[in-house]
Structure formats: structure tokens, C-alpha cells
Amino acid sequence: xxxxxxxxxxxxxxxxxxxxxxxxxxxxxxxxxxxxxxxxxxxxxxxxxxxxxxxxxxxxxxxxxxxxxxxxxxxxxxxxxxxxxxxxxxxxxxxxxxxxxxxxxxxxxxxxxxxxxxxxxxxxxxxxxxxxxxxxxxxxxxxxxxxxxxxxxxxxxxxxxxxxxxxxxxxxxxxxxxxxxxxxxxxxxxxxxxxxxxxxxxxxxxxxxxxxxxxxxxxxxxxxxxxxxxxxxxxxxxxxxxxxxxxxxxxxxxxxxxxxxxxxxxxxxxxxxxxxxxxxxxxxxxxxxxxxxxxxxxxxxxxxxxxxxxxxxxxxxxxxxxxxxxxxxxxxxxxxxxxxxxxxxxxx
Amino acid sequence: xxxxxxxxxxxxxxxxxxxxxxxxxxxxxxxxxxxxxxxxxxxxxxxxxxxxxxxxxxxxxxxxxxxxxxxxxxxxxxxxxxxxxxxxxxxxxxxxxxxxxxxxxxxxxxxxxxxxxx
Numbered sequence: 001x002x003x004x005x006x007x008x009x010x011x012x013x014x015x016x017x018x019x020x021x022x023x024x025x026x027x028x029x030x031x032x033x034x035x036x037x038x039x040x041x042x043x044x045x046x047x048x049x050x051x052x053x054x055x056x057x058x059x060x061x062x063x064x065x066x067x068x069x070x071x072x073x074x075x076x077x078x079x080x081x082x083x084x085x086x087x088x089x090x091x092x093x094x095x096x097x098x099x100x101x102x103x104x105x106x107x108x109x110x111x112x113x114x115x116x117x118x119x120x121x122x123x124x125x126x127x128x129x130x131x132x133x134x135x136x137x138x139x140x141x142x143x144x145x146x147x148x149x150x151x152x153x154x155x156x157x158x159x160x161x162x163x164x165x166x167x168x169x170x171x172x173x174x175x176x177x178x179x180x181x182x183x184x185x186x187x188x189x190x191x192x193x194x195x196x197x198x199x200x201x202x203x204x205x206x207x208x209x210x211x212x213x214x215x216x217x218x219x220x221x222x223x224x225x226x227x228x229x230x231x232x233x234x235x236x237x238x239x240x241x242x243x244x245x246x247x248x249x250x251x252x253x254x255x256x257x258x259x260x261x262x263x264x265x266x267x268x269x270x271x272x273x274x275x276x277x278x279x280x281x282x283x284x285x286x287x288x289x290x291x292x293x294x295x296x297x298x299x300x301x302x303x304x305x306x307x308x309x310x311x312x313x314x315x316x317x318x319x320x321x322x323x324x325x326x327x328x329x330x331x332x333x334x335x336x337x338x339x340x341x342x343x344x345x346x347x348x
Numbered sequence: 349x350x351x352x353x354x355x356x357x358x359x360x361x362x363x364x365x366x367x368x369x370x371x372x373x374x375x376x377x378x379x380x381x382x383x384x385x386x387x388x389x390x391x392x393x394x395x396x397x398x399x400x401x402x403x404x405x406x407x408x409x410x411x412x413x414x415x416x417x418x419x420x421x422x423x424x425x426x427x428x429x430x431x432x433x434x435x436x437x438x439x440x441x442x443x444x445x446x447x448x449x450x451x452x453x454x455x456x457x458x459x460x461x462x463x464x465x466x
Contacts, residue, residue, distance in 0.1 A: 096367035147389035169422035176429035243374020313465035
């Protein structure tokens with residue numbers, strides 16, 4: 001049997017063997033990711049439920065564990081409404097345009113030292129480029145819907161994403177200065193040696209800025225004025241229904257997991273254990289990576305349950321007048337420390 | 349070298365494919381019973397009494413322009429940060445001079461009130 005399969009496999013020409021192998025690897029990343037997205041929605045409802053002294057969904061399956069699957073089927077069977085005034089082509093294309101970068105950025109994420117699909121030198125640049133793509137989908141969705149609420153939501157969302165992207169970019173520059181490489185895998189390897197080597201400590205202000213900007217970038221509470229259900233109903237996706245809405249929804253959650261993974265890689269030492277001694281080294285690298293990502297994701301949900309929504313002018317003030325000055329100053333501090341003080345080794 | 353990028357290309361293709369398939373599935377499995385009320389833009393029960401592509405606040409436009417300046421600056425900073433060890437003190441000070449000029453512009457727009465949203 002094995003020989004027969006091997007014979008079939010060798011019968012393929014070389015290029016298709018490579019392509020098939022890559023496809024299998026991609027599915028090995030995407031299927032767990034989509035499952036994680038589905039169960040993140042479940043975790044969100046459960047955790048926020050318990051924080052508010054409720055039980056959360058508990059009817060579908062044992063203790064509600066089949067809820068995300070039921071939700072998926074329900075959304076699949078709903079009508080996709082395309083409003084008459086809408087620009088049909090752009091209206092249909094926008095969700096896919098938001099969804100694609102949220103998935104494609106995972107191509108360069110190093111899960112462990114060896115477990116990375118494309119180990120390219122410019123992986124950080126690639127991630128930055130792809131996460132910037134999402135805003136096009138949002139603007140196109142809001143404009144193509146030809147509805148006032150959608151238009152207002154898209155304007156708000158675009159201005160907010162754009163403002164926080166600058167702070168995010170500056171925070172990345174700090175990480176680059178410390179690591180001296182654009183390769184995500186090498187950035188993690190530079191943090192080898194235990195919790196005191198993680199960039200969390202020397203770059204602490206940048207960690208805060210990056211994480212909070214990440215929450216704003218994904219339009220999550222308390223920065224969710226783009227959705228603002230109490231004022232502009234659902235923002236840019238008010239006209240979307242059924243599967244078209246589900247695609248936006250999945251993209252938002254995939255982006256949350258992506259931001260968590262990036263925070264883990266750049267500030268929390270990726271797959272590295274916090275202490276290089278016995279009980280901590282027993283957990284494999286992938287385990288540490290998942291633990292850290294889950295921790296950050298829990299913070300996302302915790303924020304939503306805890307903080308009231310910011311006003312729009314407060315959001316813009318935080319982005320332009322607090323985060324950008326803080327990151328600019330800290331870039332100067334890192335550079336100064338590297339060249340002028342004996343503590344430069346902290347950043348090497 | 350370049351073949352390292354092949355998985356990324358395929359990955360983008362797969363992501364577009366999955367998104368497309370999901371939209372198609374929704375279209376095929378869901379019902380399709382349009383009527384004029386359902387297809388009108390959402391407006392809290394009103395007839396839409398104004399075009400939705402209306403005038404918007406000029407500050408959104410201003411934010412977009414400021415974004416371009418700062419994003420370009422980040423694009424300058426990226427390669428600089430990667431080779432900072434090699435170019436040493438001189439490289440560091442020249443970039444600080446550049447950042448200083450930009451900060452003067454930033455202070456100016458701050459004082460002018462370009463960042464105000466009352």
C-alpha cells in the first residue's frame with residue numbers, strides 16, 4: 001500500500017510535488033486557525049458571560065461547545081442582501097479583501113524554531129504590508145454599501161486605523177533597532193535566554209503602545225466606535241448579512257489572533273520558555289507559543305468586558321498626542337542607550 | 349532565495365479562494381427573495397431623504413495627509429533600524445537630526461490645531 005502510494009507520488013512531476021507539499025502545509029496552518037477563530041468567538045461569549053455573572057451560551061451541545069458550529073450553519077443558510085443602490089462588485093469584493101490579508105499574514109509566522117512556512121528575511125515588512133491592506137476592505141465596504149451609517153463607520157474606522165498604524169510602525173522600529181533583523185524567527189532567537197532577555201523589559205513602553213494600537217487596529221472595544229452599535233448601528237458592515245457578514249466577522253477574529261501572535265513574537269519571546277530550568281523546559285516550544293498567545297487573547301476579551309467605549313476625539317488624541325510622542329522619544333532612548341551608555345548590551 | 353516566496357504566493361491564493369468559496373456558499377445555500385423594502389439602504393425606518401455619498405468632515409482628509417507623511421518616515425526608519433549596528437554613531441545622529449526636523453513639523457501642526465477633534 002505504502003509502495004503504491006509512493007509510486008503514485010513519484011509519478012507527479014517535480015513542480016507539482018512542491019506545490020502539493022506547500023498546499024498541505026498551508027492547510028495544516030489554516031484549518032487549526034479557522035477552528036481557533038470559531039472557538040475564540042465561543043470563548044469570548046463564555047468569558048464575558050462569566051465576568052458579568054452569567055453562564056453564556058450553554059444550549060447547543062454539551063455546555064454549549066457546539067455553539068460556533070451552529071452559528072456557522074445558521075449564517076450559511078441566511079440570505080445575502082445586496083442593496084439596490086450598492087455598487088455590486090465592490091460590495092461583494094470587500095469582505096474577501098478584508099479576509100485575505102488576515103489569513104495570508106500567517107504564512108510568515110514562526111510557531112517554533114523550525115515550524116514556519118516561509119522563513120523569509122523581510123517577514124516583518126510583509127506582515128506590516130498585509131495588516132495595512134485591511135483598511136482598503138473597510139473603506140470599500142462602507143463606500144459600496146451606499147448607506148449613511150456604513151459611510152460614517154468606514155470614515156471613522158479608516159481614520160482610526162491609519163492613526164494607530166503610525167504608532168504601531170514606530171513601535172516596530174524600536175524592535176528592529178534592538179534585534180537588527182526583519183526576520184521574525186531571528187527576532188525571537190535574539191530574545192533567547194529567559195524572561196529577562198525578552199524585549200518586554202527594555203522596550204516596555206513600545207510593548208504597551210503596540211498592544212493597545214493592536215486593539216485599536218482590530219476595531220475592538222474600547223476602540224470600537226467604527227461599529228458603535230448605540231450610534232451608527234454596526235458601522236461599515238451595517239448592510240451586510242449572512243455569509244458576507246460572517247467573512248468580516250472571521251477576519252476580525254483572525255486579526256485578533258494575528259496581533260496576539262505578533263506581540264508574542266516581538267515582545268514575549270515567541271516559543272521560548274520564560275526560564276531555562278527544568279519544569280519550564282518540559283513544555284515544548286509550540287506549547288509556550290500557544291500559552292502566550294492565549295494570554296494576550298484573554299486580555300482582548302477582558303478589555304471588552306471592562307472598559308467603556310472611548311469617545312472619537314479621545315481615540316484620536318490618544319493616537320496622535322500620546323502614542324506617537326512616546327514612541328518617538330523611546331526610539332531616541334534606545335539609540336542613545338545603544339551608543340552612549342554601558343547598558344547598550346541590553347539591546348544587543 | 350526567491351522560491352522562499354512561493355509558499356506566500358500560494359497562501360494568498362488559498363486565502364482568496366477560501367473567502368470566495370464562503371461567499372459563494374452563502375449565495376447558493378441561502379434563500380434569495382428580494383423585495384424593494386429589504387433592498388433599500390438601512391435608515392431607521394425612514395425613506396432615505398438625502399444621498400448617502402454626502403459631504404464629510406475635512407479632518408478625515410487631514411488625517412489621511414498626515415498619515416502619508418508619517419508612514420513615509422516609518423518606511424525610512426525601517427532599513428535604518430536594521431543596519432544601525434553597522435552605521436554606528438554617525439548613522440544614529442543623522443537619523444536623529446532627520447527625526448528632529450520632523451518633530452518640529454509635528455509640533456507645528458499640533459499647535460495649529462490639526463490634531464484637534466472637539
